[in-house]
Amino acid sequence: MTIKKGEDWGTRQRVDDTIPVVSSDGAFADLFTVEDGTEQDGNSAGGNSAGGLVLRGPELVGLVPNNDVPATPRQSTNGLARTVGARGTRHDILGHERTVLPLDLGIVVLNPGSEGETRLVMASSLVVCGRFWSGVTEAAMNSAFLADWNVTPSGHPNDGRFDIVRAELSMSDRMKAKKRLVSGSHLPHPNIDVRRLREAEFRPAPTARVWIDGREHRNVALVSVVVVSDATSMAI
Numbered sequence: 001m002t003i004k005k006g007e008d009w010g011t012r013q014r015v016d017d018t019i020p021v022v023s024s025d026g027a028f029a030d031l032f033t034v035e036d037g038t039e040q041d042g043n044s045a046g047g048n049s050a051g052g053l054v055l056r057g058p059e060l061v062g063l064v065p066n067n068d069v070p071a072t073p074r075q076s077t078n079g080l081a082r083t084v085g086a087r088g089t090r091h092d093i094l095g096h097e098r099t100v101l102p103l104d105l106g107i108v109v110l111n112p113g114s115e116g117e118t119r120l121v122m123a124s125s126l127v128v129c130g131r132f133w134s135g136v137t138e139a140a141m142n143s144a145f146l147a148d149w150n151v152t153p154s155g156h157p158n159d160g161r162f163d164i165v166r167a168e169l170s171m172s173d174r175m176k177a178k179k180r181l182v183s184g185s186h187l188p189h190p191n192i193d194v195r196r197l198r199e200a201e202f203r204p205a206p207t208a209r210v211w212i213d214g215r216e217h218r219n220v221a222l223v224s225v226v227v228v229s230d231a232t233s234m235a236i
Contacts, residue, residue: 009101009102009158010099010100010101010102011099011100012097012098012099012100013097013098013100014095014096014097014098015060015062015093015094015095015096015097015098015100015235016060016094016095017094017095018094019058019060019061019062019093019094019235020058020061020062021061021062021063021064021090021093021094022061022062022063022064023063023064023065023066023081024066024077024078024213024214025076025077025078025079025080025123025124025125025143025213025214026077026123026212026213026214026215028061028063028080028123028124028213028234029105029120029121029122029123029124029212029213030121031057031058031061032055032056032057032058032105032121032231032232033055033056033057033121034053034054034055034056034107034119034120034121035053035054035056036052036053036054037052037053037054048228048229048230048231050107050199050226050227050228050229051107051199051224051226053107053109053119053226055105055107055121055228055231057121057231057232058232059232059233060100060232060233060234060235061232061233061234061235062090062093062094062098062234062235062236063080063081063084063086063234063235063236064081064086064088064089064090064092064093064236065078065081065082065086065087066078066081072147073127073146073147073148073149073151074127074129074146074209074211074214074216075147075211075214075216076124076125076145076146076147076149076214077213077214078145078147079124079125079143079144079145079146079147079213080123080124080142080143080157080234081236082143082144082145083124083143083144083145083155083157084101084143084157084234084236085236086234086236087236088236093235093236098235098236099235099236100233100234100235100236101157101158101233101234101236102158102230102232102233103123103157103158103230103231103232103233103234104142104157104158104159104160104227104228104229104230104231105121105122105123105142105227105228105231105232106121106122106123106126106140106142106162106225106226106227106228107119107120107121107122107225107226107228108120108121108122108126108212108223108224108225109223109224109225110210110217110220110222110223111220111221111222112222112224114221116219118217120212122140122142122212122213122225123142123213124141124142124143124157124213125139125140125141125142125143125146125211125212125213125214126139126140126141126202126210126211126212126213126223126225127139127146127210127211127212128202128204128208128209128210128211128223129208129209129211130205130207130208130209131207133169133174134171134174135168135205135207135208136166136167136168136205137165137166137167137168137169138164138165138166138167138202139151139163139164139165140162140163140164140165140200140202140225141155141162141163141164141165142155142157142162142227143155143157144184148181148182149178149181149182150181150182150183150184151163151165151181151184152165152194153184153187155196158229158230159196160198160227160229161196161197161198161227162196162197162198162200162225162227163194163195163196164194164195164196164197164200165192165193165194166192166193167189167191167192167193168191169189169191169192173189173191177189177192198226198227199224199225199226199227200224200225201222201223201224201225202222202223202224202225203221203222203223204220204221204223210223
């Protein structure tokens with residue numbers, strides 16, 4: 001079940017020594033596949049559905065931090081581990097009692113309905129932005145962090161929703177916001193809108209780039225993302 005206000009999140013349990021262990025958001029997402037399906041398929045073995053698509057993958061994944069975090073927030077690969085405070089190593093997790101946390105994931109479709117449609121899984125973040133963060137910047141956040149930026153400090157990776165961010169700032173405001181993003185004090189701001197939604201759609205400008213868990217995607221005219229609640233669990 002997704003987390004509710006005032007409830008404890010996660011349990012302590014012994015972790016099997018055969019589960020996959022990853023150290024980046026992208027590697028976490030790569031453990032899952034997206035298939036055609038219906039809501040009726042949602043409870044089949046290894047499957048959770050949303051938006052007519054089924055997400056399949058392991059029921060438990062070990063997550064360890066990557067200390068080589070890129071300086072560029074668009075290339076952030078450690079957002080999920082930083083958000084949940086993962087500090088263990090592979091050796092610490094496998095075969096030991098650890099904290100196990102249920103986790104939402106996202107199904108992303110690039111250019112839906114076209115011949116070039118691509119289906120991906122999002123573990124931590126989806127960012128649509130221009131060069132130097134100019135123009136409109138949009139994001140779907142399942143974690144709080146992009147590198148050192150605490151983008152959505154009140155977000156939670158197991159509340160059944162994404163934090164959908166839309167910002168259109170002047171150069172002066174962008175400079176001010178970058179200084180405050182480390183502490184999460186950039187909010188509230190009249191030109192930064194944050195909503196909590198189960199699904200969202202973005203139409204990137206021709207010069208914009210799409211970054212999913214720190215990986216760049218080009219030539220994207222339309223992006224859709226939908227949350228899959230309680231898609232898996234992570235041991236930290």
